[in-house]
Amino acid sequence: xxxxxxxxxxxxxxxxxxxxxxxxxxxxxxxxxxxxxxxxxxxxxxxxxxxxxxxxxxxxxxxxxxxxxxxxxxxxxxxxxxxxxxxxxxxxxxxxxxxxxxxxxxxxxxxxxxxxxxxxxxxxxxxxxxxxxxxxxxxxxxxxxxxxxxxxxxxxxxxxxxxxxxxxxxxxxxxxxxxxxxxxxxxxxxxxxxxxxxxxxxxxxxxxxxxxxxxxxxxxxxxxxxxxxxxxxxxxxxxxxxxxxxxxxxxxxxxxxxxxxxxxxxxxxxxxxxxx
Amino acid sequence: xxxxxxxxxxxxxxxxxxxxxxxxxxxxxxxxxxxxxxxxxxxxxxxxxxxxxxxxxxxxxxxxxxxxxxxxxxxxxxxxxxxxxxxxxxxxxxxxxxxxxxxxxxxxxxxxxxxxxxxxxxxxxxxxxxxxxxxxxxxxxxxxxxxxxxxxxxxxxxxxxxxxxxxxxxxxxxxxxxxxxxxxxxxxxxxxxxxxxxxxxxxxxxxxxxxxxxxxxxxxxxxxxxxxxxxxxxxxxxxxxxxxxxxxxxxxxxxxxxxxxxxxxxxxxxxxxxxxxxxxxxxxxxxxxxxxxxxxxxxxxxxxxxxxxxxxxxxxxxxxxxxxxxxxxxxxxxxxxxxxxxxxxxxxxxxxxxxxxx
Numbered sequence: 018x019x020x021x022x023x024x025x026x027x028x029x030x031x032x033x034x035x036x037x038x039x040x041x042x043x044x045x046x047x048x049x050x051x052x053x054x055x056x057x058x059x060x061x062x063x064x065x066x067x068x069x070x071x072x073x074x075x076x077x078x079x080x081x082x083x084x085x086x087x088x089x090x091x092x093x094x095x096x097x098x099x100x101x102x103x104x105x106x107x108x109x110x111x112x113x114x115x116x117x118x119x120x121x122x123x124x125x126x127x128x129x130x131x132x133x134x135x136x137x138x139x140x141x142x143x144x145x146x147x148x149x150x151x152x153x154x155x156x157x158x159x160x161x162x163x164x165x166x167x168x169x170x171x172x173x174x175x176x177x178x179x180x181x182x183x184x185x186x187x188x189x190x191x192x193x194x195x196x197x198x199x200x201x202x203x204x205x206x207x208x209x210x211x212x213x214x215x216x217x218x219x220x221x222x223x224x225x226x227x228x229x230x231x232x233x234x235x236x237x238x239x240x241x242x243x244x245x246x247x248x249x250x251x252x253x254x255x256x257x258x259x260x261x262x263x264x265x266x267x268x269x270x271x272x273x274x275x276x277x278x279x280x281x282x283x284x285x286x287x288x289x290x291x292x293x
Numbered sequence: 294x295x296x297x298x299x300x301x302x303x304x305x306x307x308x309x310x311x312x313x314x315x316x317x318x319x320x321x322x323x324x325x326x327x328x329x330x331x332x333x334x335x336x337x338x339x340x341x342x343x344x345x346x347x348x349x350x351x352x353x354x355x356x357x358x359x360x361x362x363x364x365x366x367x368x369x370x371x372x373x374x375x376x377x378x379x380x381x382x383x384x385x386x387x388x389x390x391x392x393x394x395x396x397x398x399x400x401x402x403x404x405x406x407x408x409x410x411x412x413x414x415x416x417x418x419x420x421x422x423x424x425x426x427x428x429x430x431x432x433x434x435x436x437x438x439x440x441x442x443x444x445x446x447x448x449x450x451x452x453x454x455x456x457x458x459x460x461x462x463x464x465x466x467x468x469x470x471x472x473x474x475x476x477x478x479x480x481x482x483x484x485x486x487x488x489x490x491x492x493x494x495x496x497x498x499x500x501x502x503x504x505x506x507x508x509x510x511x512x513x514x515x516x517x518x519x520x521x522x523x524x525x526x527x528x529x530x531x532x533x534x535x536x537x538x539x540x541x542x543x544x545x546x547x548x549x550x551x552x553x554x555x556x557x558x559x560x561x562x563x564x565x566x567x568x569x570x571x572x573x574x575x576x577x578x579x580x581x582x583x584x585x586x587x588x589x590x591x592x593x594x595x596x597x598x599x600x601x602x603x604x605x606x607x608x609x610x611x612x613x614x615x616x617x618x619x620x621x622x623x624x625x626x627x628x629x630x631x632x633x634x635x636x637x638x639x640x641x642x643x644x645x646x647x648x649x650x651x
Contacts, residue, residue: 183378186345191392191443192366205382 051260058256074257086237087244094159095222102166102218110173111199132167158232169214176207212280223270241266295357296321296479302351311337313503324473326482328490329500339483343372343449356446371440372449377432379424386420389438410441430461450482487527499523521647524574530616532574539569546637549573552608554588557637561651572643579639580617587634590615592626
């Protein structure tokens with residue numbers, strides 16, 4: 018390795034380290050804050066380093082708020098939404114990509130068009146609809162409007178379009194129908210993209226604030242992001258508690274990403290054609 | 294019992310007829326080859342037999358059964374694709390067992406059939422591998438294996454060797470011939486490569502523009518072509534064609550003036566009258582230097598293949614490349630003007646629109 022190369026590497030590593038530090042600092046700060054007592058958090062002598070190990074804010078968050086309920090609500094709505102979005106999206110994409118029926122192009126046009134309508138524009142009518150159906154303050158109310166994820170259909174369609182025609186014909190000759198094609202060939206062939214889309218949808222739903230905030234008014238039906246606002250209200254500005262709830266709220270998503278990290282990277286690589 | 298029979302089969306894409314009234318038969322157990330230039334409709338015809346394309350008219354029978362409107366899977370056919378179309382996420386075993394699984398065959402039966410096919414195709418050691426871990430030739434064998442386990446009445450091959458390199462192609466050609474002998478099923482094979490057609494086929498069907506130009510054994514087509522297209526398509530290097538005009542009748546034929554000389558042609562029936570315009574065709578191996586008669590041509594270059602050589606020459610009119618074969622001769626002719634001729638039996642005559650004059 019030449020000297021110039023060494024200097025280049027050192028500089029690059031330094032830049033990466035600085036960027037990493039900037040990125041990690043808010044999380045670090047949230048953690049440091051969460052293990053302090055409320056009085057220590059606002060005291061002038063509180064420094065950058067963790068100088069206390071006080072878990073009372075976590076205990077409070079877990080036992081004096083509805084955090085457990087919020088967890089259950091968040092997990093249930095995110096899991097159900099992800100599963101339904103993937104299954105319906107994949108089937109819709111299969112139909113648009115592989116089946117020939119009148120109105121196919123129009124249907125795809127509608128899917129694309131729905132991509133261009135901001136959620137906020139639909140909120141009032143969706144709220145009235147959910148109210149009429151009696152779904153306010155229920156999982157169904159949180160989930161139903163979130164099931165429209167056109168990007169899943171678009172991505173699946175692109176991948177199904179790319180499967181060679183001969184593969185389909187081979188299945189047809191082997192005696193398979195559309196279900197065999199979709200679930201035994203197209204889906205396993207695009208497993209990476211299913212995982213990636215699943216993770217993306219899950220995180221998106223988990224982080225969803227605006228809609229659950231509107232459709233849920235009772236504390237026990239709230240999802241975690243909505244629940245965090247309640248911590249603020251109930252205890253005044255309780256920094257340590259807010260931070261502990263925020264960290265607990267982020268934990269499942271972080272864990273999920275860490276577990277599936279390799280899959281996500283793989284999916285990105287497959288989709289960009291690096292690995293066949 | 295019949296293998297595959299096509300009666301007045303037609304296929305139209307919109308207003309364009311790509312298959313025009315094709316009738317043919319591949320007898321049971323025979324190896325039939327559809328050959329023709331690209332766009333001649335040979336693949337479409339094969340896909341119609343498979344049921345992957347609808348038939349616009351006519352009847353397709355397999356084993357005496359009308360399958361024109363039958364589902365592809367119920368026709369008793371298996372197809373091997375040019376791109377292999379293996380399922381990349383499944384192992385070789387799973388690929389071969391896929392159709393059996395769909396047909397709800399028992400595990401032991403699937404295993405037995407796959408192992409039998411793997412044995413024939415020398416794939417036993419590769420059953421656990423994914424297709425991506427195999428070479429091109431092995432992948433093609435898996436594709437064939439997938440067809441074998443279904444025990445079809447008819448095997449359909451759509452240019453299966455096109456993706457392989459030249460050496461492997463020759464090897465796979467021999468394996469296919471061996472496989473055909475071993476299994477004895479009816480096979481239909483599509484190729485644009487007339488060498489493949491000649492070496493594999495019991496019967497060749499030469500197609501052009503959606504019409505069967507001629508059908509017959511490889512040597513029939515070679516020795517006795519019905520028209521100029523078949524004569525030019527079958528045989529490598531291709532037959533030489535020269536414009537000519539009948540000068541006189543001879544015993545058993547006629548003499549045709551070509552270039553600066555003439556060639557005699559053997560004709561069974563009545564020879565056309567003097568002054569008739571014709572096209573004369575001679576295969577490179579039948580054309581060669583002669584002492585007298587024939588016509589002259591200037592040698593440009595020769596392709597030396599060791600045992601034989603193909604000499605390329607230009608006739609006085611400058612029109613076209615005249616190729617003739619020489620065997621066991623080392624002496625070069627480059628730059629020389631030679632007199633070329635052939636015996637009347639080996640000279641074919643065609644009308645200007647390409648029909649053979651017999």
